[in-house]
Structures are given as structure tokens and as C-alpha cells.
Amino acid sequence: MKIIECDGKLVCTLDGHFDTLQSQKLEDELKAHLKAPQAVVFEMQGVTYVCSAFLRVCISVAKIVGAGQFTLRGVTPPIKRVVKMAGMTELFVCE
Amino acid sequence: MDIKTTEFADQILQRAVQAGAVFAQLGQAETDRIVDAVHKAAFNQRVRLARMAHEETGMGKWQDKVLKNVVASQLVYDDIKDLKTAGVVSEDFASGITEIAQPVGPILAVIPVTNPTSTVIFKVLISLKARNPIIVCPSGKAKRCCAETARICYEAALAAGAPEDCIQWLNDTSREQTQALMSHKGLALILATGGTGLVKTAYSSGTPTLGVGAGNVPVFIDVSADIPFAVSQVFISKLFDYGTICASEQAIVVEAAIAAAVRSEFERQGAYFLSSEEIVKLEAVAFDTVKGAMKPDVVGQPASLIAQKAGIAAPADVKILMAPLAGVGEKYPLSSEILAPILAFYVEPSFTDAVNRCIDLNFYGGIGHTVSLYANNEARITEFSLLMNAGRIVVNTPSSQGGVGGMYNRLSPSFTLGCGTGGKNITTDNVTARHLVNIQRVARRRDNQRLARFDAALYLDESLDSEALEQIFDRNY
Numbered sequence: 001m002k003i004i005e006c007d008g009k010l011v012c013t014l015d016g017h018f019d020t021l022q023s024q025k026l027e028d029e030l031k032a033h034l035k036a037p038q039a040v041v042f043e044m045q046g047v048t049y050v051c052s053a054f055l056r057v058c059i060s061v062a063k064i065v066g067a068g069q070f071t072l073r074g075v076t077p078p079i080k081r082v083v084k085m086a087g088m089t090e091l092f093v094c095e
Numbered sequence: 096m097d098i099k100t101t102e103f104a105d106q107i108l109q110r111a112v113q114a115g116a117v118f119a120q121l122g123q124a125e126t127d128r129i130v131d132a133v134h135k136a137a138f139n140q141r142v143r144l145a146r147m148a149h150e151e152t153g154m155g156k157w158q159d160k161v162l163k164n165v166v167a168s169q170l171v172y173d174d175i176k177d178l179k180t181a182g183v184v185s186e187d188f189a190s191g192i193t194e195i196a197q198p199v200g201p202i203l204a205v206i207p208v209t210n211p212t213s214t215v216i217f218k219v220l221i222s223l224k225a226r227n228p229i230i231v232c233p234s235g236k237a238k239r240c241c242a243e244t245a246r247i248c249y250e251a252a253l254a255a256g257a258p259e260d261c262i263q264w265l266n267d268t269s270r271e272q273t274q275a276l277m278s279h280k281g282l283a284l285i286l287a288t289g290g291t292g293l294v295k296t297a298y299s300s301g302t303p304t305l306g307v308g309a310g311n312v313p314v315f316i317d318v319s320a321d322i323p324f325a326v327s328q329v330f331i332s333k334l335f336d337y338g339t340i341c342a343s344e345q346a347i348v349v350e351a352a353i354a355a356a357v358r359s360e361f362e363r364q365g366a367y368f369l370s371s372e373e374i375v376k377l378e379a380v381a382f383d384t385v386k387g388a389m390k391p392d393v394v395g396q397p398a399s400l401i402a403q404k405a406g407i408a409a410p411a412d413v414k415i416l417m418a419p420l421a422g423v424g425e426k427y428p429l430s431s432e433i434l435a436p437i438l439a440f441y442v443e444p445s446f447t448d449a450v451n452r453c454i455d456l457n458f459y460g461g462i463g464h465t466v467s468l469y470a471n472n473e474a475r476i477t478e479f480s481l482l483m484n485a486g487r488i489v490v491n492t493p494s495s496q497g498g499v500g501g502m503y504n505r506l507s508p509s510f511t512l513g514c515g516t517g518g519k520n521i522t523t524d525n526v527t528a529r530h531l532v533n534i535q536r537v538a539r540r541r542d543n544q545r546l547a548r549f550d551a552a553l554y555l556d557e558s559l560d561s562e563a564l565e566q567i568f569d570r571n572y
């Protein structure tokens with residue numbers, strides 16, 4: 001995963017299979033960079049699987065930065081389906 | 096509903112909904128690995144969990160509860176392991192239809208006190224097989240053993256790659272909380288195994304429900320039956336966990352021609368026939384005439400203890416208490432379902448009268464459940480079966496085990512036995528994993544050939560009746 005600041009936004013490019021371990025790594029990395037209020041973008045094109053821990057990280061980020069400030073971008077249909085089934089589309093923008 | 100109750104339900108279902116979303120990503124192989132791991136974990140704890148269940152509920156026999164756990168784990172797993180429950184499950188080029196299995200979503204599993212650990216194992220396995228998260232809702236009298244069973248299954252599931260919160264279990268839930276869960280918008284399905292009141296509550300919640308009905312199983316022993324064999328099978332069934340399975344026998348019905356032989360065989364194998372005075376004593380102990388239901392104190396208790404409670408001087412080693420009765424209904428409390436080693440006994444003048452009696456019993460609190468028949472005459476088996484209203488008509492087998500399935504017949508092993516519309520259920524099936532998927536059908540173009548070549552304008556001609564039109568429609572087909 002890669003985290004950079006770009007135009008005041010925190011952009012995280014994520015890749016692959018997000019199991020509990022990977023999700024924990026993401027959370028740890030975010031802690032070092034995240035400061036509210038700040039727009040956050042997860043680039044999701046390369047993500048193939050998300051677990052419950054990843055969803056919790058998303059909920060946590062959404063709570064910290066506030067509604068409308070958190071976007072999941074490039075979500076593939078299988079992941080979009082997970083987000084929809086989990087009832088989370090109101091917490092963040094899913095593109 | 097107060098805020099706390101709503102929040103409680105919201106929390107549980109939020110976790111379940113998220114678990115369901117994650118679970119839906121898994122394919123058949125990953126799902127099957129999880130189910131295999133859970134079945135093994137449960138099987139390996141079958142004795143400890145059985146002892147726990149017996150200790151906590153005070154019902155039945157721990158040894159038989161071990162067998163129930165074996166059925167719920169080993170036999171259920173064997174039955175469902177090869178089912179296709181994820182992704183594309185069938186393809187047919189000729190019809191152009193592809194079937195895809197999707198999970199139904201979060202399931203609330205209501206667990207009865209009579210079969211606590213076995214029902215938990217069973218419902219967990221069938222739910223996970225279909226990729227559904229499950230919320231275990233135990234009877235208040237079996238909380239600890241159910242929680243422990245759920246915990247064992249959950250740990251095994253997680254270790255095998257299942258999503259977090261794929262199994263949740265409730266402790267000390269109030270009626271309001273249970274109702275809040277049942278009617279929560281995030282809940283997909285209720286598996287309601289329990290009494291009539293509970294099943295009705297589930298159906299009234301607005302959430303799709305697979306429920307069960309009450310049983311009042313008549314056993315018809317035909318003149319063609321092997322009497323010693325038939326009686327021995329009844330003992331195997333009625334004594335199994337001291338009669339706690341809803342499919343257990345409730346009444347024996349025989350024709351007068353063989354009544355003496357049947358009675359003698361029952362006595363020889365350990366049954367005690369009650370006098371009229373003793374029947375009155377037993378009614379007082381076993382049946383609540385105000386509520387119109389069996390008294391909980393006798394459920395799953397040995398006959399000797401029940402006889403003692405009722406002040407009946409039965410032999411110390413009595414196995415079943417037999418009550419010869421002349422009718423069915425409110426005036427005859429022992430003609431109702433009593434989940435204990437108590438059997439009503441009816442002698443009828445003819446086959447027709449015997450079948451009528453079985454219909455009386457079947458329709459008196461047991462519609463759609465189970466009936467039992469011992470016969471070696473196929474014509475009689477068919478004639479009898481056509482007249483019964485039961486999801487299971489078990490032939491020449493112990494009724495408890497026969498109804499549950501998988502041990503003495505090829506019915507799917509299950510601890511949720513549907514009773515059909517007569518029992519206010521949606522199915523007569525032994526509920527299993529295939530009931531817990533939504534099947535989607537991809538329907539490719541395959542023109543209806545006759546419709547395609549037919550001049551549809553002819554339908555507008557009122558002078559042409561169905562016969563004339565169908566002749567044209569089917570011409571050269």
C-alpha cells in the first residue's frame with residue numbers, strides 16, 4: 001500500500017487481499033498520517049477481497065474525518081457489492 | 096420499543112450484516128473448508144456438550160444427547176457437504192438457464208430447550224454452508240450449553256477463514272429484545288424451532304421464517320406388521336432422550352385382531368398399562384388442562400420418575416407408561432403431545448376405524464408433522480399415507496430418529512421439521528442448507544418455437560375457441 005498527501009487529500013492506494021493482518025497494517029499506517037478534518041481517498045482498483053476488519057477501518061476513518069470527506073474510488077463490482085450489502089454506502093462515497 | 100432495545104438489535108444486526116457481506120465473497124471451496132472445520136470441532140466436543148446440555152436442562156439422557164450431537168455434526172455434514180451453495184450451481188444449455196446460489200443473509204436461529212446443543216450445531220452448519228451469518232438465540236433454560244456450542248463452532252470457523260461475526264450468540268435476552276431482532280430490517284430469515292407461540296411470533300415479525308409445528312404422532316401397527324419388531328422400534332424411539340424429539344410417538348393404534356398380541360409384547364419389553372384410575376393420576380402430573388399443553392416437569396423424564404410423581408405403583412424398571420384410551424380430544428388429555436415416555440393406546444375394530452383414529456390424532460395438534468406405520472403390505476402403506484397430513488410418514492422405523500432423518504431412512508437429517516401449511520409453515524421439508532440460499536436464474540434466449548411461428552392475430556378472433564387455436568398452435572410440433 002502507498003499513502004501520499006496530494007492537494008490536501010490523503011490518498012491511499014490499496015492492492016490485493018485485505019485480510020485481518022493487512023487491515024491492521026493499514027490502520028497503523030493511517031494513524032501516522034490521518035488528521036481531521038482532511039479528505040481521505042482509498043484507491044481501490046487493485047483490491048480483490050475485504051474482510052470485516054477492513055470495513056471497521058473504513059467506519060473508523062469516516063468517523064474521524066466526517067461525512068462526505070471519505071471516498072472509496074475505483075471500487076470493483078465485487079467490492080462495491082460488499083459495501084452495499086454491509087449497508088455502508090451512507091458512511092462514505094463509493095465511486 | 097425503548098432506545099436501548101433498538102440499539103441492542105442494531106448492534107447485533109450491523110455486525111451480522113457486515114459479516115454477511117464479507118462472507119458473500121467466498122467461493123464454494125473456501126466455504127466448504129469452513130463447514131468441514133466447524134463440523135469436526137463440534138463432533139470432537141460431542142460428549143462434553145451433551146453432558147452440559149443434560150446438566151443444564153435436566154432433560155433426557157446425556158448418552159442420547161451425544162447421538163443427537165453426532166447426527167447434527169457428522170450426519171448433517173455428510174448430507175450437505177457436496178451441495179453446491181455458492182456461485183453457479185447448475186447450467187443447462189438446452190433450456191439456457193444457469194442457476195446461481197446467493198446467501199439469504201443474516202439468520203436468527205431460535206434454539207429449543209429439548210435439543211439445545213444439537214440444534215445449534217445443525218443450524219450453524221447449514222447456515223455457514225449457504226454463506227449466511229447466524230445469530231444463535233437459545234432457550235433461557237439452555238443458555239450456557241448453547242453459548243459454549245456456538246463458541247466452539249465460531250472459533251473453528253474463524254480459524255478456517257470465515258468472517259468475524261459469522262456466528263453470534265445471545266445471552267439473557269428479553270422477549271422485547273428477541274422481538275426487536277426478529278423484526279429488524281437487517282435480518283434476512285428466522286429459523287424458528289420451538290413452541291407454537293414462538294413460531295407465531297416469528298411469523299408475525301415480518302421477517303421470512305422457516306418454522307415448525309407441534310407433533311402428535313400416531314403409530315399404526317398393521318396386521319401385517321412384525322409385532323415384536325414394531326414394538327422394539329417404538330421403544331428405541333420413545334426412550335431416545337426420554338421422548339424429547341417432537342417426532343416421537345404419542346399413541347399406538349392397533350386393530351382388535353392383534354391388540355392382545357401387541358399389548359403383551361409391550362408389557363414384555365417393559366411397558367406398564369395403566370388402569371383408569373391411574374390414567375387420571377397421570378393426567379394430573381403430565382398435562383395442564385388450563386393451558387391445554389403438557390407440563391414441562393415431565394418433559395424428558397424417565398417413566399419410573401413420572402410414575403412416582405403421579406403415585407402410580409408401576410414396576411421400578413418400567414420404561415413406558417401406556418394409557419388405553421377411548422377417544423381423542425380435550426376429554427382425553429393423554430391423547431395430546433407429551434414429550435415423555437407416555438403412550439396412548441387405542442384398539443379399533445377394523446382397519447378403517449384404525450385409520451380414522453390416526454386421522455383424529457394427526458389432526459389433534461399434529462397436522463403436518465409426522466406419522467408412523469408398521470406394515471408389510473405396500474397397498475396398506477400407500478392407502479394409509481394418502482390419508483395422512485404429515486410431512487414425514489415413517490415406515491417400519493423408530494419415529495424420533497425416523498423423523499429427524501439420516502439414520503433409518505434417506506430423509507435429510509434435520510432438527511427443524513417443517514409441517515407445511517396445516518402447521519402454518521411454508522414447507523413440509525426437513526429443513527437443510529438448500530433452504531437457506533436464494534437461487535437466481537440467468538435465462539438466455541430460447542424462443543418458444545410454437546409461439547414464435549404462430550400468427551398471434553388469431554388470438555383476437557373470438558370465434559376461435561381453445562380447441563381450434565391449440566390445433567393450429569400445435570400443428571406439426
